Amino acid sequence: MIKTRQIDVKNPATGEVIESVKVDSKEDIESAILKGHSALKAWSSIHAHEKARLLKKWSEIIHNNKSDLARIMTLESGKPISESLGEVDYAASYIDWYAEETKRLYGRTIPANSENKKIVISKKPVGMVAAITPWNFPAAMMTRKAAPALAAGCTFIVKPAEETPLTTIKLIDFAHEAGIPEDVVQCVNGPGKEVGEVFTDSKLIRKITFTGSTPVGKQLIKNSADTMKHVSMELGGHAPIIVAEDADIDLAVDQTIASKFRNAGQTCICANRLLVHESILEEFSNKLKTKVEQLKVGNGLDDDTQVGPVINEKGFNKIISQINDAVDKGAEVVCGSNTHSDTEKEYFFVHPTVLKYVSRESSIMQEETFGPVIPITSFQDLDEALEIANSTPFGLAAYFFTNDYRTGNYIHDNLEFGIIGWNDGAPSAAHAPFGGMKESGLGREGGVEGIEPYLETKYLSIGNLS
Numbered sequence: 001m002i003k004t005r006q007i008d009v010k011n012p013a014t015g016e017v018i019e020s021v022k023v024d025s026k027e028d029i030e031s032a033i034l035k036g037h038s039a040l041k042a043w044s045s046i047h048a049h050e051k052a053r054l055l056k057k058w059s060e061i062i063h064n065n066k067s068d069l070a071r072i073m074t075l076e077s078g079k080p081i082s083e084s085l086g087e088v089d090y091a092a093s094y095i096d097w098y099a100e101e102t103k104r105l106y107g108r109t110i111p112a113n114s115e116n117k118k119i120v121i122s123k124k125p126v127g128m129v130a131a132i133t134p135w136n137f138p139a140a141m142m143t144r145k146a147a148p149a150l151a152a153g154c155t156f157i158v159k160p161a162e163e164t165p166l167t168t169i170k171l172i173d174f175a176h177e178a179g180i181p182e183d184v185v186q187c188v189n190g191p192g193k194e195v196g197e198v199f200t201d202s203k204l205i206r207k208i209t210f211t212g213s214t215p216v217g218k219q220l221i222k223n224s225a226d227t228m229k230h231v232s233m234e235l236g237g238h239a240p241i242i243v244a245e246d247a248d249i250d251l252a253v254d255q256t257i258a259s260k261f262r263n264a265g266q267t268c269i270c271a272n273r274l275l276v277h278e279s280i281l282e283e284f285s286n287k288l289k290t291k292v293e294q295l296k297v298g299n300g301l302d303d304d305t306q307v308g309p310v311i312n313e314k315g316f317n318k319i320i321s322q323i324n325d326a327v328d329k330g331a332e333v334v335c336g337s338n339t340h341s342d343t344e345k346e347y348f349f350v351h352p353t354v355l356k357y358v359s360r361e362s363s364i365m366q367e368e369t370f371g372p373v374i375p376i377t378s379f380q381d382l383d384e385a386l387e388i389a390n391s392t393p394f395g396l397a398a399y400f401f402t403n404d405y406r407t408g409n410y411i412h413d414n415l416e417f418g419i420i421g422w423n424d425g426a427p428s429a430a431h432a433p434f435g436g437m438k439e440s441g442l443g444r445e446g447g448v449e450g451i452e453p454y455l456e457t458k459y460l461s462i463g464n465l466s
């Protein structure tokens with residue numbers, strides 16, 4: 001007898017199993033893909049205003065269940081409940097945005113070079129889309145992919161992270177409750193490699209969209225080559241914050257905290273390196289220390305928690321080894337660097353940590369941390385800061401603080417990043433294009449740009465008209 005495999009979903013704050021989810025077999029996934037493919041014609045034929053109505057209904061149901069959904073998210077991801085409530089709104093805002101964009105999938109006509117001809121351009125859905133979503137934003141990363149796919153007329157299948165499938169399962173239930181047919185939006189569960197290979201091998205899947213690590217993204221692109229799938233990749237980051245000599249230091253401190261400690265530093269766009277002008281280094285780090293020490297660490301379900309646990313032991317070990325490496329290479333611990341964890345119970349907390357005089361050779365200055373640690377280094381002039389900021393294979397997000405428009409313009413022109421915050425540590429929005437340059441990914445999600453990757457352009461040339 002074949003034993004049914006299951007995923008035990010654990011609360012990262014306590015290590016307790018919250019629920020178990022069945023792992024789908026290869027046959028289950030292939031059958032779901034076939035259903036999604038068969039539903040494509042009917043779904044893509046539904047007119048835009050009806051698709052918009054169904055998407056808006058989905059968003060409405062999500063809003064009506066906001067607190068339940070946020071609680072599930074906190075239980076499985078560990079993020080503070082205030083952040084989970086915010087993520088529910090953020091997730092729904094992608095659905096609202098693409099419910100409107102579906103009505104604007106315009107084609108165009110091109111003046112022909114003969115009276116006898118007409119040229120018509122139209123937009124068509126790429127086909128069935130498979131998504132693989134991460135544990136750090138279990139709701140928003142799913143709707144950021146599902147909403148434009150459905151709005152474009154594609155059918156959609158998602159594999160959520162094994163750590164956080166419960167939020168996605170709920171979102172899919174709500175989509176069905178809203179009237180979106182069951183075969184049009186589906187969820188399957190299992191280990192990333194196994195499910196990913198079924199997706200990439202399938203000729204029926206025409207597009208893969210992924211948020212996660214750069215090595216996995218590269219593998220998915222390679223595996224998608226044989227069937228020439230469309231790919232959208234939102235991959236790793238290593239965001240710098242540049243604090244210029246003239247910056248508003250209080251604003252820079254507050255926005256650094258907002259960026260760095262969101263989801264305990266486990267976001268692709270959170271500040272990973274702080275580059276502070278040498279003339280303000282002491283004032284900046286003292287003010288930062290005072291505020292960081294006040295952050296409340298704890299179980300995300302407690303109302304006053306601002307920093308929750310990190311997701312698992314692997315993540316914890318990476319963070320600790322980066323701190324130790326920086327200290328070994330001469331960094332000073334300004335605050336934090338203590339932990340509370342239990343390997344047997346499988347919960348791992350890292351207290352917000354600030355490091356100063358961090359050597360550029362330290363691993364924390366070269367790799368994504370995904371944890372609540374801020375390494376600070378100083379610079380003498382803007383070109384040095386830009387050189388440090390850009391010397392990474394990643395190009396997702398970058399931030400800078402200055403009140404001088406010439407300095408701001410110069411920094412913006414020279415940063416090689418897809419998302420830039422100027423005096424702003426929280427740039428994410430459904431109506432703006434999110435995505436990275438270099439090894440941080442391919443394509444954009446959100447904004448008018450975010451639906452384009454789900455569309456094919458079809459060109460019709462009509463001849464012999466007169």
Ligand code: SIN
Pocket residue numbers: 136137140211234266267268269428434
């Ligand atoms: C991410 O970390 O991948 C997403 C963050 C965001 O959308 O703000």
